[in-house]
Amino acid sequence: MLLLPEGAKLIGQGITGSEGTRALEWSQAYGTQIVAGVTPGKGGLTHLGVPIFNTVKEALDGIGKVDGSVQFVPPLFTKAAVLEALDARIKWVLIGAEKVPTKDSAIIYAKAKEMGTSVIGPSSVGIICPSRKLKIGTIAGGAPERVFPKGNVAIISKSGGMTSEIGLHLKNNGFGVSWAVGIGGDRIICSDYVDLLMEFENDPETKATVIFGELGGTYEERVAKFVKSGKIKKPVIVFIAGEFTLNLPNDVQFGHAGAIIEGDRGLPDKKREVLRQAGVKVADNLDEIPKLVKQVI
Amino acid sequence: MILYEYEGKKLLKDAGIDVPDAILIDSIAALQNDTLENRLLRFTRNDKVVLKAQVLSGKRADAGGIIRIKNKELRIKEELEKLFSKTINKEKVEKILVEEMVEYEGPEYYLSISYDTDSRGPVLTISSSGGTGIEEKEVKTYSIDPVTITCTIVHHIVPKEIIDKLMNLFFEQDMLLLEINPLVRGKDGKWIALDAKIKLEDNAAGRHKDWNFPPRSAPGHSATKNEIEAKKIDEGDYRGVAGSTYFDLDGDIAILASGGGASLTAMDALQKCGGKPANYTEYGGNPPREKVEKLTRVVLDKPGIHGLWVVGAVANFTDIYETLSGFVEGLRNLRKSGMKIDFPIVIRRGGPRDKEAFEMLKKVKDFDLHIYGEETSIAESAKIMAEEAKKYATST
Numbered sequence: 282m283l284l285l286p287e288g289a290k291l292i293g294q295g296i297t298g299s300e301g302t303r304a305l306e307w308s309q310a311y312g313t314q315i316v317a318g319v320t321p322g323k324g325g326l327t328h329l330g331v332p333i334f335n336t337v338k339e340a341l342d343g344i345g346k347v348d349g350s351v352q353f354v355p356p357l358f359t360k361a362a363v364l365e366a367l368d369a370r371i372k373w374v375l376i377g378a379e380k381v382p383t384k385d386s387a388i389i390y391a392k393a394k395e396m397g398t399s400v401i402g403p404s405s406v407g408i409i410c411p412s413r414k415l416k417i418g419t420i421a422g423g424a425p426e427r428v429f430p431k432g433n434v435a436i437i438s439k440s441g442g443m444t445s446e447i448g449l450h451l452k453n454n455g456f457g458v459s460w461a462v463g464i465g466g467d468r469i470i471c472s473d474y475v476d477l478l479m480e481f482e483n484d485p486e487t488k489a490t491v492i493f494g495e496l497g498g499t500y501e502e503r504v505a506k507f508v509k510s511g512k513i514k515k516p517v518i519v520f521i522a523g524e525f526t527l528n529l530p531n532d533v534q535f536g537h538a539g540a541i542i543e544g545d546r547g548l549p550d551k552k553r554e555v556l557r558q559a560g561v562k563v564a565d566n567l568d569e570i571p572k573l574v575k576q577v578i
Numbered sequence: 579m580i581l582y583e584y585e586g587k588k589l590l591k592d593a594g595i596d597v598p599d600a601i602l603i604d605s606i607a608a609l610q611n612d613t614l615e616n617r618l619l620r621f622t623r624n625d626k627v628v629l630k631a632q633v634l635s636g637k638r639a640d641a642g643g644i645i646r647i648k649n650k651e652l653r654i655k656e657e658l659e660k661l662f663s664k665t666i667n668k669e670k671v672e673k674i675l676v677e678e679m680v681e682y683e684g685p686e687y688y689l690s691i692s693y694d695t696d697s698r699g700p701v702l703t704i705s706s707s708g709g710t711g712i713e714e715k716e717v718k719t720y721s722i723d724p725v726t727i728t729c730t731i732v733h734h735i736v737p738k739e740i741i742d743k744l745m746n747l748f749f750e751q752d753m754l755l756l757e758i759n760p761l762v763r764g765k766d767g768k769w770i771a772l773d774a775k776i777k778l779e780d781n782a783a784g785r786h787k788d789w790n791f792p793p794r795s796a797p798g799h800s801a802t803k804n805e806i807e808a809k810k811i812d813e814g815d816y817r818g819v820a821g822s823t824y825f826d827l828d829g830d831i832a833i834l835a836s837g838g839g840a841s842l843t844a845m846d847a848l849q850k851c852g853g854k855p856a857n858y859t860e861y862g863g864n865p866p867r868e869k870v871e872k873l874t875r876v877v878l879d880k881p882g883i884h885g886l887w888v889v890g891a892v893a894n895f896t897d898i899y900e901t902l903s904g905f906v907e908g909l910r911n912l913r914k915s916g917m918k919i920d921f922p923i924v925i926r927r928g929g930p931r932d933k934e935a936f937e938m939l940k941k942v943k944d945f946d947l948h949i950y951g952e953e954t955s956i957a958e959s960a961k962i963m964a965e966e967a968k969k970y971a972t973s974t
Contacts, residue, residue: 380781383781441837442891443837443839443891446843526845
């Protein structure tokens with residue numbers, strides 16, 4: 282289950298670092314419950330009112346069961362931290378680190394699948410749900426209401442910055458969000474658009490979903506497949522970036538690790554085409570998104 | 579990072595995969611070495627050799643980068659000189675691998691290990707009809723379990739022992755791609771890799787002290803001075819990214835974009851309204867101001883600039899005041915060094931500490947700044963930028 286309930290309790294791995302500390306303050310201010318932190322060697326400390334433990338197991342022994350773990354662990358240590366959480370039977374994990382090696386992501390994905398754990402990321406900017414007072418990760422910084430008022434549109438984005446940008450466009454046109462999620466732009470992401478869309482199907486607050494996609498990979502194409510087969514019934518609006526890269530050398534990564542065209546895979550044009558054919562609304566320009574949302578809500 | 583064939587083959591050899599006997603000639607100057615001729619004549623008993631230009635782009639054979647010689651005594655040096663003078667798919671030939679020509683019967687196999695976004699894991703791809711044009715041929719793909727390093731392939735003419743060695747090498751070396759095309763069975767029955775295309779994961783460099791590969795550009799592309807300078811900014815400093823991806827383009831609008839997704843969106847928007855970018859680059863992940871200062875200097879270090887677009891989305895955690903302060907410092911340092919900066923500079927940004935950033939920018943009177951916040955969309959600011967640059971170009 283990717284959509285955590287209201288009042289969900291989380292631990293934060295690596296929240297004593299600088300980025301973790303900023304995110305922790307912002308989450309607390311939003312009303313999200315981060316009930317313990319884990320930083321090896323800092324057990325026994327209290328950080329912004331949150332007790333810190335050396336291991337996940339010690340944290341759970343100390344505070345009882347939790348709903349998930351948010352990670353602010355550096356990329357080369359992320360795999361070990363996530364596997365520690367999985368071993369402790371934590372069922373929901375959000376990975377904030379960028380630049381996690383693909384091998385580690387593949388191992389995390391395989392293990393999480395085996396154990397039935399929901400994982401978002403790596404490279405996730407976070408997840409926010411205004412109605413449930415959940416704000417996990419660095420999403421929307423310290424001013425979430427500026428871009429994410431409460432509403433009925435969900436946002437799923439490979440890009441952290443564009444999650445907020447789309448939120449802003451929606452807000453300027455009178456829409457708010459049910460959920461906004463950064464799924465990360467890596468090659469291997471543990472939750473993709475479809476994984477979230479399938480849960481939004483059963484989320485009463487979500488009436489439509491806006492997706493930010495970009496060149497590379499096949500996650501956008503999977504959306505087309507699921508919409509076409511009728512498994513996703515709620516309206517989906519998609520914007521895909523990366524047109525200009527067609528004039529540049531092939532096999533180059535643009536910003537995100539997954540934003541790469543290899544052979545003829547990953548072309549933005551092809552993605553739009555299969556999505557349109559499946560009945561998904563495709564915005565040619567970011568500014569068009571609110572208009573398309575209005576057509577379906 | 580993509581490895582040259584000779585670097586990839588060394589990894590294969592170290593992992594126990596046979597590759598042809600070879601000599602690497604690492605510069606045209608090495609051809610003058612007195613002992614070279616002797617070495618070339620003796621490194622293999624075989625009289626037939628293949629000269630292979632060491633470039634990163636594919637389809638090297640079609641571009642004349644591979645020369646087969648039936649009698650090496652007769653013309654090897656002459657052919658080497660010719661090959662060194664060539665440019666293959668826009669890459670200058672700087673190194674040549676001289677290999678024995680392996681005699682084999684039976685099919686050329688294509689074999690690769692890579693990551694697949696459909697299965698969200700590693701996959702083995704194999705085909706009995708390798709060679710050039712593999713993209714159009716029938717291939718079979720099998721999932722690999724990254725935890726146990728085992729593959730769903732049951733039985734194949736390519737021995738399990740070879741597949742296992744390759745899978746282990748792929749994971750041990752944090753590869754993104756390990757491609758052998760072709761893999762053949764020599765007359766003596768030994769399996770031998772005739773080519774190797776290997777891509778290593780840059781993000782894993784921190785745990786591979788053994789990787790000593792010199793920096794390089796993208797395949798089919800020779801790095802420009804600015805591209806090399808931009809790449810240096812992130813070296814040894816893990817706080818955020820700035821300039822790791824940088825490309826020079828033909829236009830007249832310098833680009834200083836923020837964020838992977840937003841930078842792509844911005845570039846698409848600028849092209850749509852007729853603006854011509856002079857480069858692509860991005861910074862993000864809350865980099866320190868020094869990185870933005872350096873990147874500002876790189877993007878403006880070229881002639882014919884008619885505008886500068888500083889563009890990004892509403893940032894989540896990048897400190898807008900810090901990063902834009904670095905940008906202004908970059909402008910001032912450039913001017914101090916004698917650069918004329920009177921072209922329009924359009925800024926569109928939002929995020930943490932943006933109010934302080936805009937207050938700071940409003941006080942900057944010595945540059946033609948056009949400041950926009952979140953109330954102006956990326957597409958709208960693209961239009962403004964394109965128009966301002968046009969105006970400037972016609973007025974000068």
